Amino acid sequence: MTPSLEARSLTRRFGSFVALDHLDLKVEGAKCVGFLGPNGAGKTTTLKMFTDLIFPTSGEAFINGISVQNDRKRALSVCGDLIETPEIYPSLSPREALEMSGALRGMDHAEIRSRTEEVLEEVKMSDWVDKKIGRFSKGMKQRINIAASLLSDPEVVLLDEPSTGLDPRGMSEVRDIIRGLKKGRRLIFMSSHILSEVVDVCDEVALLDHGKLLFFDTLSNVTSSFAGGTPSVDLSFKAPISDADVERLIVPLPGVAGWSRLDPRRLAVKVAGGADGQSQLLEQLAGLRLGLVGFRESRSALEEVYLREISTGDS
Amino acid sequence: MSGTGTPSVAMSGAESSRASLGRVPSTWAQAVILSRYQLRDYLRSRRFVLMMSIVALVGVILTAVVAYFRPASLIDNSSDFYGGLWAGGASFVILFAGIIFGGDAIAGEFQNKTGYFLMGLPVQRTTVYTGKYLAALAASLVTLVVFLLIVVGNAAFYLGPGAFTNLAPLLASFVLALLYLLALLGFTFLFSSLFKTSLYAVLVVAVLFLFGFTIISSVATSLAHIEPWFLISYASSIIGYPLTGTPPHIAHIRSPFGGGTMTVYSPSIPEGIAIMAGYFLITSLLGLWLFEREEFT
The missing domain is CATH 3.30.70 (Alpha-Beta Plaits)
Known part of the structure; x- marks a missing residue:
């Protein structure tokens, strides 16, 4: 089983503005791919089309070979994602939010219970398991969102600037989490403009600018080819x-x-x-x-x- | 370096997803799951406290008025009592419940960004729409039942065992109130899908129901001399008919402002049911159609 993500001529226009211009990209295998680009390059737009939050003007996005646009339920069933900083119903506790997420994914009660403990431990939120999310800081909410995206132990993980809103310690912990995720047979696709984060955790990088893919290769090849020949x-x-x-x-x-x-x-x-x-x-x-x-x-x-x-x- | 890849479909990956999908519940089962958690959120929210306060206030006012005036026309028998207290109050409670629980149900998913959490899960947009509708329905129903209990409590105080001798008309009235609730929530969900800002959605529905429909109804009957069969508020008057009896379809009454008579239309129960069912189906489906096309930009 090889996890994969593929964009086929994926294009998105907002009026006359082309946010993403015929993106062709195929990522396959257990690895971590950094999706780089300046603000407005089209990173979040791409990830939102991979999760069907927005629709492409043309082209298609595939997760494990399944078209997100034609069958979002099947495509997203193997995927955990964190796009922007979502809010969770404020009166729910992390335990309840993860229960809901797990139940909607079809996990059984015992599985949800044990995984909830594991992922909350991983994001250092175990002490807050029964507190109301509405009272949490942005960083704490982001940790819960990360926990929710990992709950079902997905094959494909899509992360849109996962360190956003976190303090330096939180950012470091997120990197540790991503490194931990790489130990499983999992494809991680992570947008970021924090280059040190990408160097720390990613095996491959793709660079996007003005909606166009400038390059996609391994980190070693990118640095050796472009940075004076020798990394x-x-x-x-x-x-x-x-x-x-x-x-x-x-x-x-x-x-x-x-x-x-x-x-x-x-x-x-x-x-x-x-x-x-x-x-x-x-x-x-x-x-x-x-x-x-x-x-x-x-x-x-x-x-x-x-x-x-x-x-x-x-x- | 490569910027593109071969457009092949990894069979192993597809098989893996099929296996995962085998565990994902059906769209309907997911809607029920979602509604459970959404209802929990509603019941703990300030809006539920606000709604219960409105119900309590209406109950206190009705109780106080009956206690002070003890109108013989009301405390004579259970049908008159329920007709006087329940029928008018229920429409009011349903209207506020619909606005409070349904007004921003969909718009809030965009404005509060909770939709980003839900739509990242393997669920259809239909699941989210249906789940939220069921939760709003359940929360509204809780408030309606509380109001019913207040009315029945009053009836028991004044009529004793007589309050429970003939409950069939009250039950029929409750069923009609339920149908009105279904239709009104469909209507509020339509406007909630139309806007991405909660305030706009709530305001439009509130203004339409509190002022707009009344004005349209007056214009239709007084100036155009047509029956306002196209208004949900017109249909809602049937809620009290099982208790008070159905008035004539068309009545000519003396204008309170002098200068002749005016025509008053009243729907029959089947006509009212048809209008409410039509509103429920058309607005629910139209709202869902809009939500299916909404983007989380």
Whole structure:
């Protein structure tokens, strides 16, 4: 069973304004895809058509091969979604809201009960399970919405800027949740304009601007193709590392094509060989016992690509 | 880098969805589930407190008036008593219940963004519309039954066991009131589907029922000299007929302002039922048709 999302020539016009222009995009398999673009690029419009909240002017959206426009009930039965920041009936408690969501999805009582506990625990809202949602802050409501979208353990998860309204701790927790979701056989499609969030959790990225798809590829390919040929990774160490140690121990490792210092404990290292090269480097670094505590693709590379592509689109 | 993909349908994915769909309840079952939670929301809301306050106020006024004046025409027998207290009050209670529970039922889904939560689930728009209609109906029914109990309580106080000797006319009147409630909710849901702002939806329905229909009815009968059969408010007068008897279809009465006579039309019970059933069917379906085309932009 391979979860999939597909847009076939998906177009949406609002009067003379083209919000989405013949989007052709197919995403397949268990992975997390970041859907990037500036405000007004068409990200939310796309996600709303994938959930049938709005209708396409032309084209079609498919979830697991089922047309959302022709059979929304079947298409959305495998999908959990969070579009904008929905409100839940204010006098209901999180438990009741999740009960309703689960019952409408056809989950049985025992399943709803156990999953409710799990997802509320996951979004750190267990202490509020029987309080009225109407009294919650925007961030708390967003957590409940995330919990509701995960309740049925869906194969496909659509998230529209899931960190919106959350404080820094909440944003970090949302990233942890998404990382946790990736452990299951699940396709996560997430719109965001927080590039660090995308770098943190996504495997692939699609960039949209003025309703047109500029590119769709793996994060490694995007950063290597656009950011001077060689992607870089940020390394964090638990203690400061000297230049001499870097030159002596890290530079000779296979794939290392250069480095620069970010701060006493952090380095940006250019790595050749794509994802394989990065994987190999990580293994070698772990073997060196240098106190490595962080290894992730450099944010700056994606940022560079993003800004370059958006400005190209504008010109 | 790729921007497009092959338009193939993954069979495994389709099979997986079929398996999931097997668990998703039918549209009707989902509507009932949704109505349960919506009703719970209504019963805990300030609007329910407001509606119950209106019912209590109407009940207190009626009780006080009967207690003070003790009109012989009312406390003579149960039919007259119920005809005097129940028939007029029920239309009033139904009107307010329809506006309070149905006026923003659909518009509120857009304005309050609760629709984004519901429509993200594997439900049809029909499910949401029907579920909300059932909840509004149930909440309105609760208030109507409370009003009925107030009237019956009064009757029991003044008539003793006589209040319960012939309940068939009261029951028939209650059934007609129920039909009026169905039709009125259909009408309010139509306007609720038409607007994405709750206030507009509520205002239009309230103004139409409190002033608009009265003016149209006067114009139709006095100036155009036609029976206002097309007005739901005209049909609602049949609610009291099982208790008070059906008046003549056309009556000519002396104008209270002098200068001759005026014609007064009264629907027969079958005519009133047909008008209310027509309103219920046409406005409900039209409202659903509109909601099916609404977008959550």
